Amino acid sequence: MKSSFFLDTLIYSKRSIITILRNPFIFIPNLFISLFFLLVYEGGLSGISELPAFDGANYLAFILPVSIVSAAIGGAGGAGQALVNDLETGFFSRLLLTPSSRLAIVLGPIIAGMLQLLIQTILILIIAYFLGLEIAAGFGGILIVLLLTLGWGLAFAGYSVGIALRTKNAQSAQAGTFIFFPLIFLSTTFVPYELIEANWLKIATVINPTTYLFEAMRSVFIDGWEFWPLAKGFLVIALLCAVTITFSAISASKAVSAD
Amino acid sequence: MDGSIKVNELVKTYKGEVKAVQGVSFEVKEGEFFAFLGPNGAGKSTTVQILTTLVKPTEGEILVGGINVKENPESVRRNIGVALQETGIDSVLTGRELIEMQARLFGFSKKEAKARAVELLNLVDLTGDADRPSGKYSGGMRRRLDLAMTLVHNPKILFLDEPTTGLDPMNRQAIWKEIKRLNKEEGTTIFLTTQYLEEADQLADRISIINEGKIVASGSAEELKRTLGFDAIQLTFENLEEADHASKVLDGLGENIEQTKHEVTIYTENGTKLLSELVRNLDEENLSPKTLNVKPPSLDDVFINVTHKKKERV
Numbered sequence: 135m136k137s138s139f140f141l142d143t144l145i146y147s148k149r150s151i152i153t154i155l156r157n158p159f160i161f162i163p164n165l166f167i168s169l170f171f172l173l174v175y176e177g178g179l180s181g182i183s184e185l186p187a188f189d190g191a192n193y194l195a196f197i198l199p200v201s202i203v204s205a206a207i208g209g210a211g212g213a214g215q216a217l218v219n220d221l222e223t224g225f226f227s228r229l230l231l232t233p234s235s236r237l238a239i240v241l242g243p244i245i246a247g248m249l250q251l252l253i254q255t256i257l258i259l260i261i262a263y264f265l266g267l268e269i270a271a272g273f274g275g276i277l278i279v280l281l282l283t284l285g286w287g288l289a290f291a292g293y294s295v296g297i298a299l300r301t302k303n304a305q306s307a308q309a310g311t312f313i314f315f316p317l318i319f320l321s322t323t324f325v326p327y328e329l330i331e332a333n334w335l336k337i338a339t340v341i342n343p344t345t346y347l348f349e350a351m352r353s354v355f356i357d358g359w360e361f362w363p364l365a366k367g368f369l370v371i372a373l374l375c376a377v378t379i380t381f382s383a384i385s386a387s388k389a390v391s392a393d
Numbered sequence: 394m395d396g397s398i399k400v401n402e403l404v405k406t407y408k409g410e411v412k413a414v415q416g417v418s419f420e421v422k423e424g425e426f427f428a429f430l431g432p433n434g435a436g437k438s439t440t441v442q443i444l445t446t447l448v449k450p451t452e453g454e455i456l457v458g459g460i461n462v463k464e465n466p467e468s469v470r471r472n473i474g475v476a477l478q479e480t481g482i483d484s485v486l487t488g489r490e491l492i493e494m495q496a497r498l499f500g501f502s503k504k505e506a507k508a509r510a511v512e513l514l515n516l517v518d519l520t521g522d523a524d525r526p527s528g529k530y531s532g533g534m535r536r537r538l539d540l541a542m543t544l545v546h547n548p549k550i551l552f553l554d555e556p557t558t559g560l561d562p563m564n565r566q567a568i569w570k571e572i573k574r575l576n577k578e579e580g581t582t583i584f585l586t587t588q589y590l591e592e593a594d595q596l597a598d599r600i601s602i603i604n605e606g607k608i609v610a611s612g613s614a615e616e617l618k619r620t621l622g623f624d625a626i627q628l629t630f631e632n633l634e635e636a637d638h639a640s641k642v643l644d645g646l647g648e649n650i651e652q653t654k655h656e657v658t659i660y661t662e663n664g665t666k667l668l669s670e671l672v673r674n675l676d677e678e679n680l681s682p683k684t685l686n687v688k689p690p691s692l693d694d695v696f697i698n699v700t701h702k703k704k705e706r707v
Contacts, residue, residue: 149483156526157485223481223484230446232495232498234498
């Protein structure tokens with residue numbers, strides 16, 4: 135690694151941030167969908183939290199992680215989209231022709247995506263606060279939620295960047311983001327595990343890593359500081375990050391070396 | 394670091410199947426204007442990509458500016474400027490931002506990058522549009538911006554892959570003027586690929602033509618025309634039928650025959666000598682050409698002749 139690695143990463147991150155800021159349509163629809171989830175599910179489904187399986191939890195606190203995670207997926211997916219765009223226009227080749235760090239070329243959009251996701255999450259939390267959210271774990275809980283979101287975002291960014299560098303075209307990369315649906319909806323999205331009826335959905339819920347993320351966030355919002363849900367949440371994220379970031383690193387080294 | 398290029402027995406095989414480049418060797422001296430020509434799919438682009446570190450060679454020794462591209466690609470990148478046909482430009486950033494970013498990536502400080510951008514924008518006549526997003530530029534403006542970005546670090550060697558394809562005459566002239574200036578005044582080595590052979594004919598000190606992964610001709614434009622040693626007899630006909638007919642009748646008469654629509658060209662060692670026989674043959678078939686010309690070969694003729702598939706030759 136050469137000495138200008140950090141500077142190069144800074145330059146590429148700045149460029150990606152400028153691109154996002156000048157194209158509000160990169161993040162507005164995504165934020166809109168997340169808030170839509172929050173408001174519609176809270177408005178339409180909050181009555182079911184009267185059921186005993188909810189243990190008296192507030193439905194807003196229950197559904198909030200769904201909104202946060204869906205926003206995170208969108209934000210992190212943007213990193214892959216940005217790279218696909220560069221690959222398709224040929225700008226990526228121009229960057230490869232500079233003596234800059236190869237890793238920095240890929241990291242720039244990821245860092246910008248993480249920043250976008252952080253700001254989105256804070257916005258969603260603020261709106262949830264005005265809707266009456268109470269966080270059982272207090273202020274420290276917010277940091278935990280942000281950390282979980284970032285970790286999740288990073289894992290998904292690794293996935294989207296890997297797909298982007300491998301397929302090198304927008305349609306395939308777009309198709310790759312459809313994993314969003316099973317990830318978000320084949321889980322304890324709307325009701326706790328005990329209330330899920332279909333067996334196949336129960337199995338899917340257990341396999342789906344998002345479930346552990348939902349549970350970790352909910353434990354912070356609803357129950358306060360509990361060890362196991364957080365431990366499981368962070369462990370699952372660490373594993374996912376390890377897998378997807380390795381995947382993107384391999385794809386990246388293939389894309390930049392072009393044998 | 395100098396401005397030379399040395400390629401020795403370059404081979405590029407893709408995934409063990411296609412041999413895109415099959416043992417190519419050539420040399421470009423410092424300050425030389427070198428044109429690299431060849432039909433589509435001849436191995437031209439692959440060679441350029443290898444010389445510019447985008448693709449790794451399978452075999453062979455390649456020194457660009459005296460530096461081995463395989464062992465030290467990063468140093469090579471610092472010393473070359475590359476305007477590839479397919480390199481795009483971020484359409485969101487402005488022309489100024491793009492040049493500044495490029496300068497920063499080549500190690501300029503913020504202040505130096507700003508100053509360099511002002512200089513280059515002026516050079517390619519984009520000062521007035523410097524702060525508009527490049528996505529709003531016309532094709533010619535984008536190409537000029539691309540050239541400016543390529544020149545950010547004062548490269549000793551400039552690789553230009555069809556830099557004027559699709560440009561209007563005015564933009565073409567502007568680009569050529571600047572490239573000529575770089576070559577003549579600053580001694581920049583130019584490595585050019587182009588579809589416009591008259592460009593190579595006028596500008597290049599030396600030309601190499603690649604076909605099917607091999608170099609088939611090398612030399613100055615004049616040398617190439619001379620070594621061809623052929624005259625071209627050019628005939629045009631009233632309609633396609635006659636031209637087709639004439640093609641059949643005259644096939645085998647010269648060394649090579651070529652037909653494009655109404656025009657039939659016969660390459661032969663001595664045009665005037667063949668003429669009487671040619672006219673007699675046409676007469677027998679009641680064919681009369683609209684025009685008939687005997688001329689020394691142009692670079693186009695050289696190109697067609699050396700890249701023509703062997704089996705079509707007589």
